[in-house]
Amino acid sequence: MAMQAAGTDRPATIHDIAALCGVAASTVSRALSTPDRVNIRTRERIQAAAAELNYLPNSQAKALSSGRTGAVGVLVPDITNPFYFDLIRGTQLQLKAAGYTQLLVDTEESDEVEASTLEQLRKTADGVIVAASRLTDDALLAAAGKAPLVTINRDVAGVPAVIIDTPSATSQALDHLISLGHTRVAYIAGPLTSQSSERRWTALSEAAQDRGVEVRSLGPFAPKTQSGAAAADAAVHSGVTACIAFNDLIAIGMLQRLRERGIRVPEEMSIVGCDDIFGADFCNPPLTTMASPIEQAGRVAVSMLLAKLNPLAGGGIRTRSVMPTHLTVRGSTAAAPAPSTAP
Amino acid sequence: MAMQAAGTDRPATIHDIAALCGVAASTVSRALSTPDRVNIRTRERIQAAAAELNYLPNSQAKALSSGRTGAVGVLVPDITNPFYFDLIRGTQLQLKAAGYTQLLVDTEESDEVEASTLEQLRKTADGVIVAASRLTDDALLAAAGKAPLVTINRDVAGVPAVIIDTPSATSQALDHLISLGHTRVAYIAGPLTSQSSERRWTALSEAAQDRGVEVRSLGPFAPKTQSGAAAADAAVHSGVTACIAFNDLIAIGMLQRLRERGIRVPEEMSIVGCDDIFGADFCNPPLTTMASPIEQAGRVAVSMLLAKLNPLAGGGIRTRSVMPTHLTVRGSTAAAPAPSTAP
């Protein structure tokens, strides 16, 4: 049984260990944090005592005196968006493996919440990972100047980032639609403040120009299934035969709306989503979408951040990492409907 | 522009404010934490100075000296399970509203991870909310003795809890199936360590006995869509015409498997899920399931916890709160298939 210090049952401190071993508290501190700077025999005595007393370092105290908190913040715009599940799991696993604690915050798609969270985290965390930031480039750059920070899906010069390369997959998606005979395609845009959406649209319109087909942008729409209805209506009204949506949430919402309206997918309208979130494979019809290794993106982001925090021997620090994306074809896309004007 | 203390750019402390106002640091502390114990004029001077210096309290220091951290831990067994989204959002909103920080941890369906997290959190958090604990009753009771703790979906004598009343909804589900003509029903069980699953099964078998129909338990199955295939196969093999699944994840997985096997839902097999998670309404066919106010459950759990942390004037503390659940009928249930034996 683990004895408690002096019979009390409050958690043991280094002083308890020091007393038990007849050494100074500072020696205990060293033995526990920098073992090689302590005589091996006393070190072992101390470690044994620590185990015996069931010692657990107090992270607050540690943080206060050392300046490092052992925690890193992870900011996501919407925790209920399945896209972030795997990302969060990826960061959490990698962080835990490195002995860090994850501080997960839902910034509610709000740049203000994001900014204030970032500010608060400067004291609370050693670094921050920001997914799909809604902040301006300048704000982000400033934040990155004040604290170690890496973004996910946000490309700002001077800010380390892991980018999920959906733009290139978007061209693939367009080619897929073209090969099916579509010539009028809509891009269903995400939030104005989303750089992903912007990059996607740029890539898409360039690709369209190359291929001589027509694409138009509809929106912006909030990245939620509820937006799907408006998006679907807009798409139908615009006369396109296929849509590439900002994300799967919107795409799934569109699927539902089109079904309500009796418009068949994919016969009368093809839909392509993005992210391959939970649900994309079992919605009706299953969604053609762009998939990427999101959990891995989370891990990579953590690695990049930790590399900044602990500038060890290892070579230079990566400041930009691009994750590949590929098209996963399912039932929501098919050949374009025959033109309605008879020959 | 906010001036920085003494021209340095390190974050301002109460000492900087004290110096600027010509008062003692402790007065600043009071003015900021217990404003009513300070002369209104000096208080205002101090608050102005704090704003001017862009003062932000250091939570570590605060925690170290006061013993309170301003954080509460929220433990969930699987962060990628959509069931927890709304729960997490509920706790986060309520916590933030009360000025607390949420420490979200994914315990990976592991009792060990859960136990060690709980231990670590004793220092780091003022209290803990544990959803769907995989711990034994004794372990949970012990943990609740050492730190303020409230469970969600886990009923242990002496431990405050918010319970989502799926057992009662389960009877509703059974009645629904019976009214459709089903007489042989299977319960697709969740993890052995899940008390929810156990309670559900108890309620279901009692209700079945009352109504004179046959139910059997199949499983246990992991609460993931991947388990759906095995569950579906087991159900088909057992000869039942309807299933009540531990949760929607499994139910959705079953839907997929049955489709693969060419078994029509609901014509040949009816499926009822539980939780009404993201996806239950747009899977194919849409899932009949049991819905409950999960976000609210999260809020209630937080309220109960905070009531323990701040024993204010308000009357007695609720130690148990039951959230209602109701059946949401969608396309995955229908009349029982006619018996295969002709008259």
Add this chain to the structure above:
DNA sequence: TTGAAAGCGCTAACAG
């Protein structure tokens, strides 16, 4: 290699 001492920034008695 070890000990003593001085904080980290804040709160909490205890006087005044």
Add this chain to the structure above:
DNA sequence: CTGTTAGCGCTTTCAA
């Protein structure tokens, strides 16, 4: 109402 004085538990000089 306000100032003084101790710490919270740990790290980190600086000597020894």
